[in-house]
Amino acid sequence: MKVYTNPEKTAWNGILKRPAMDSASLEARVKEVLDAVRTEGDAAVARYTEMFDGVQLAASRVSPAEMAAAEARLDESLKAAIRQAAANIRAFHEKQLQPVEMVETMPGIRCWRKSVGIEKVGLYIPGGTAPLFSTLLMLGIPAKLAGCKEIILCSPPDKTGSLHPAILFAASVVGVTQVFKVGGVQAIGALAYGTGTIPKVYKIFGPGNQYVTCAKQLVQKDGLAIDMPAGPSEVAVLADAFANPAFIAADLLSQAEHGVDSQVLLVTTDAGMVGKVQLALEEQLEKLPRKGIAEKALQNSTIIVVEETETAMEILNAYAPEHLILQTEDADSLAGKVVNAGSVFIGAYSPESVGDYASGTNHTLPTNGYATAYSGVSVDSFVKKITFQQLSAEGLRNISETVVNMATAEGLDAHANAVRVRTRLR
Structure with a gap:
């Protein structure tokens, strides 16, 4: 894994860039x-x-x-x-x-939305x-x-x-x-x-x-x-001095074994954690049946050392990982500062593999930085939201002048007429 210590902000984009797929x-x-x-x-x-x-x-x-x-x-x-x-x-x-x-937006006007x-x-x-x-x-x-x-x-x-x-x-x-x-x-x-x-x-x-x-x-x-734009699987881990390097290595490898194009990222506020994690990676790699795949994925992966947790969170939100693991003493409070991630795993005992299989959350998540704008798969992914409205004669009268004035101002007289013929407005 490539290691960067306190990189300048201007270098973040290059460091965090995913492997390009042609x-x-x-x-x-x-x-x-x-x-x-x-x-x-x-x-x-x-x-x-x-x-x-x-x-x-x-x-x-x-x-x-x-x-x-x-x-x-x-x-x-x-x-x-x-x-x-x-x-x-x-x-x-x-x-x-x-x-x-x-929802009754005005007397005589009922609106609702139904998932189909x-x-x-x-x-x-x-x-x-x-x-x-x-x-x-x-x-x-x-x-x-x-x-x-x-x-x-x-x-x-x-x-x-x-x-x-x-x-x-x-x-x-x-x-x-x-x-x-x-x-x-x-x-x-x-x-x-x-x-x-x-x-x-x-x-x-x-x-x-x-x-x-x-x-x-x-x-x-x-x-x-x-469902969503897709790219290779990825995980980011935030660790401080209280983190367990064996846990971190296991989480990085659980994602790296997906494929040679998978990417893992470790951001840490403890410079001493780098060597500990690298040693744990070497030890655990030897026992993996998919060692060759994981090794190649690690070659395209990165460790970033920073001094402040705030900087670490800024980097991680810029990266917008598919999976984000918070292995820090204050993981609960840091979770509230996450704005870009597919799924977040809080604390040392929340490995990403649990979310992959059985905790209940969905593991079909945005990759390749799309977590800035996309959500993971949910029930909403499989439905259309259809809106309905029903107006009584009174309801149409109550809103008729509003609609006629707006339609006329836009030059869409037929729109205005659809109200006029029902209300006899001039």
């Missing part, structure tokens, strides 16, 4: 796949599945028998863990459901080196709570043409409507444009590699909604 060079290849799926449908999906995943499938849709077999194969302790995580995630997200509230679930949503869950069944819980549960009628899951098959049993079990737990063994760009294209087998959806959710990310960005240009 999406322009990907677009031509990704667009070729998307265009083929749009024009050829299932034939293109099958061709690219064989090309990229190395498997020919008799059918891409997962059958009820496959779902049942997956549940039977899965270890009981893992099934219990998935159920517990699902219960916590459901409990947290249920509180996001808001009742309809009627997006009818068809697509969930993309990577398989690859880490089958992210936890992400399926994070997306499927709020989708179900929001009232989405169709929840379509796509995930890449392994070399035997199967999905990881934990993904299929999680799909059953959250109530996914249909599951397809399709991954990569072809899955995004199928969800965006529809095929003879895979339904077209109205919004796509879920993480993926640079090809999937690029595909989501391109279908968004075609008018399809996606």
Whole structure:
């Protein structure tokens, strides 16, 4: 990890810059796949599945028998863990459901807003080196709570043409409507444009590699909604002299093992913490099966030493991390000063991995600095907010002059006339 001590503020942007992803060079290849799926449908999906995943499938849709077999194969302790995580995630997200509230803005004028679930949503869950069944819980549960009628899951098959049993079990737990063994760009294209087998959806959710990310960005240009801009996973840790270096190292590595393009950041007010954390990283790295991935991620990562906590918080808010861990003596009070972060973990006993799996909060969060303007996934991500209004004859009379005067001033006489013909105003 690169170490900076008391850097000048003018240097912060350069130090905090994320590794650049050259999406322009990907677009031509990704667009070729998307265009083929749009024009050829299932034939293109099958061709690219064989090309990229190395498997020919008799059918891409997962059958009820496959779902049942997956549940039977899965270890009981893992099934219990998935159920517990699902219960916590459901409990947290249920509180996001808001009742309809009627507002009478003037006598005879009633206005209200109602949340309506997006009818068809697509969930993309990577398989690859880490089958992210936890992400399926994070997306499927709020989708179900929001009232989405169709929840379509796509995930890449392994070399035997199967999905990881934990993904299929999680799909059953959250109530996914249909599951397809399709991954990569072809899955995004199928969800965006529809095929003879895979339904077209109205919004796509879920993480993926640079090809999937690029595909989501391109279908968004075609008018399809996606969850949020995405980039590599990241975590930032704030530590003072009271922090535990072993805890810090474990948190940094838990994020670094996601991928070689992941980024971790440590900001500390204690210069002595740097050496302690580096030693702990070396010790813990040796025990990790994904050591090679984590090591490469650490090469693109940074430690910043500053003297004041206020400066540290200013740096972290400028960085706007996906995950922010506060390992300081005054973590509770510092949490109130966070303005840019996807999710915040307060104190030494709040590791980011708990939020990733089972505490209840959602782990689908803005990356790449988008936490300055975007929120993580919630029930709101799966609904549309529709406003309603109802006026009585008295209500329209009460507001008629206001509307007529404003419409006339804007030169929109037909707008004014829509009120006049009902109230006989001149």
